[in-house]
Amino acid sequence: MTSAVLKPVSSVTWIAGLVLAILVVASLFVGVSDVSPGRVFSDAAVFELLLVSRLPRTLAALLVGAGMAIAGLIMQTLARNSYVEPSTAGTAQSAELGVLVVTLFWPSASLFLKSIAATGTALLGTSIFLMTAHRLLPTQPFLVPLFGIVYGGVVGAAVTFIAWQADLLQYLSVWTNGDFSGVLRGRYELLWIGAAMLIVAWAIADRLTIMAMGRDASIGLGVDYARMLQLGLVIVSVISALCTVVVGTIPFVGIVVPNIVSRLAGDNLRSTLPVVALSGAILVLGCDILGRLVRYPYEIPVGTVMGCVGGAIFLWLLFRRPAHG
Amino acid sequence: MIRIENVSLKHGAASILYDISLDIPKGGITALIGPNGAGKSSLLSLIARLQPLQSGKISIDGFPVDKTPNRDLAKIIAILRQDSIVTSRLRVRELVGFGRFPHGRGRLTSEDHAVIGQSLQQFDLTDLADRFLETLSGGQRQRALVAMAFAQGTDYLLLDEPLNNLDMYFSRELMRSLRAIADDAGKTVVIVLHDINQAAAHADRIVAMKAGRIIADGTPAELLTSETLQRIFSFDMPVITIDGTPVVMHFR
Numbered sequence A: 001m002t003s004a005v006l007k008p009v010s011s012v013t014w015i016a017g018l019v020l021a022i023l024v025v026a027s028l029f030v031g032v033s034d035v036s037p038g039r040v041f042s043d044a045a046v047f048e049l050l051l052v053s054r055l056p057r058t059l060a061a062l063l064v065g066a067g068m069a070i071a072g073l074i075m076q077t078l079a080r081n082s083y084v085e086p087s088t089a090g091t092a093q094s095a096e097l098g099v100l101v102v103t104l105f106w107p108s109a110s111l112f113l114k115s116i117a118a119t120g121t122a123l124l125g126t127s128i129f130l131m132t133a134h135r136l137l138p139t140q141p142f143l144v145p146l147f148g149i150v151y152g153g154v155v156g157a158a159v160t161f162i163a164w165q166a167d168l169l170q171y172l173s174v175w176t177n178g179d180f181s182g183v184l185r186g187r188y189e190l191l192w193i194g195a196a197m198l199i200v201a202w203a204i205a206d207r208l209t210i211m212a213m214g215r216d217a218s219i220g221l222g223v224d225y226a227r228m229l230q231l232g233l234v235i236v237s238v239i240s241a242l243c244t245v246v247v248g249t250i251p252f253v254g255i256v257v258p259n260i261v262s263r264l265a266g267d268n269l270r271s272t273l274p275v276v277a278l279s280g281a282i283l284v285l286g287c288d289i290l291g292r293l294v295r296y297p298y299e300i301p302v303g304t305v306m307g308c309v310g311g312a313i314f315l316w317l318l319f320r321r322p323a324h325g
Numbered sequence B: 001m002i003r004i005e006n007v008s009l010k011h012g013a014a015s016i017l018y019d020i021s022l023d024i025p026k027g028g029i030t031a032l033i034g035p036n037g038a039g040k041s042s043l044l045s046l047i048a049r050l051q052p053l054q055s056g057k058i059s060i061d062g063f064p065v066d067k068t069p070n071r072d073l074a075k076i077i078a079i080l081r082q083d084s085i086v087t088s089r090l091r092v093r094e095l096v097g098f099g100r101f102p103h104g105r106g107r108l109t110s111e112d113h114a115v116i117g118q119s120l121q122q123f124d125l126t127d128l129a130d131r132f133l134e135t136l137s138g139g140q141r142q143r144a145l146v147a148m149a150f151a152q153g154t155d156y157l158l159l160d161e162p163l164n165n166l167d168m169y170f171s172r173e174l175m176r177s178l179r180a181i182a183d184d185a186g187k188t189v190v191i192v193l194h195d196i197n198q199a200a201a202h203a204d205r206i207v208a209m210k211a212g213r214i215i216a217d218g219t220p221a222e223l224l225t226s227e228t229l230q231r232i233f234s235f236d237m238p239v240i241t242i243d244g245t246p247v248v249m250h251f252r
């Protein structure tokens, strides 16, 4: 907030930005088809491949990573609990339900329409989660994530059941397991709406920080608590729905990134939001590149890679001694 | 002036406040005392619009609390709740800075920074300014919360048991700071106190509540007599006077 406080954070921001830039360049040149920097400008076909496939894939990973990390952060603020995220607390599953139902009744619906349906169900599903979470005892902080996991599991089971009945199971894995290999120009641009949500989040960063201090503190400082809850809900739902529809759910990003940043730099969102967004992008893009390299020339979906990498980071977060403990 | 007219409050079937009417004029320190469960916190949270008015009226400087926009009230009145818990990892300076939110909606001007610095200094927090709240002791955290309320720069300051967790030295320091801001800056402080002798030494006026009603109201000298205290707290305590200040021997 003051320059003294901002300095260490903004140097972290610069480093994160640099790392991300390196990953972006790497992402453009890693893959089955040979795209080397030297050939990009001499060979028109290679340049075309870069524009049609590699660049969209890289941008998608970046947007999804930043979006999921911020959605996780805001979800944690709304629930006042640092161990929830959209993919484990019913948001992603509700979004899947929306896409599934639209696909069932209107198979030819555009991605955009599917996204709108997914956003609607995600809003509904997340509202139910939050209403319940706010009723749980604040003295039992682990009830909230536990409830989220059970709730997300129930909605997820309903989704699987419907998909199985309708013979749509192989479609389902497209939405439940994140994968960037299908991202092409013309198939990822909806994610830019998610980027717009990031800007909204940035605009209300101070109010979100105040909201995390609780309802009474918010009212006392003249913040409209109910409005902020709704706005936060919209941001979380839109981002989650878009990510689900365009690339599928990626686990752990929304939980590990905000938690690590919180430990290192605190919870003043005005200074930590950019770091969270950049780190989320780094993690997802890094995992996608890893997925392209591990079994080269075959690919492992980013959702699977993140399941391993994110899971390991999450365990480390849980088992390392708490800061200042 | 805070004007409370015929305010009653119920939680379900239980009546919490019965037809309270009270005027708190601008300036000075008013201490609210009374046994646990008397309704002190409920009254403060109604004044600070933290819960909706069920019946009666409350206005601050003529602004009815139930009809004035929240963000306008935030520039007139600040409240520190009895059990405020901030779980966010914020530095002391950041927390105090959020007290300025009602003024710039997040943008801090150089004037804001001056107020933040002054608040930190007023409550002895300058050395702790860059520490995370969770690394502070209970009393230090309490002071940070008071400093945040003070930084809000409102004419009215409602403090619900701010001396909780404070040792003797800092209790006195806090009361002296409040005295100073009442005298020098003309602030109006309404403070819930359990240490009746702090009220005796620093308040201009004491309002006593019991079982949802105001049962006594006056200057410390008027109110702090064995008879009145017996009525409020239901046990006998001697009162002596030292240098013109009543001292209540409630501990014997």
Ligand SMILES: Nc1ncnc2c1ncn2[C@@H]1O[C@H](COP(=O)(O)OP(=O)(O)O)[C@@H](O)[C@H]1O
Residues within 6 Å of the ligand: B011, B014, B016, B034, B035, B036, B037, B038, B039, B040, B041, B042, B043
């Ligand atoms: N949310 C609530 N629901 C039911 N009863 C409440 C609630 N809040 C307070 N009360 C009751 O109201 C009475 C007054 O409480 P309070 O205003 O906190 O008293 P004080 O601050 O004087 O100790 C108590 O009997 C308490 O049990």
Ligand SMILES: [Mg+2]
Residues within 6 Å of the ligand: B040, B041, B042, B082, B160
């Ligand atoms: Mg109380």
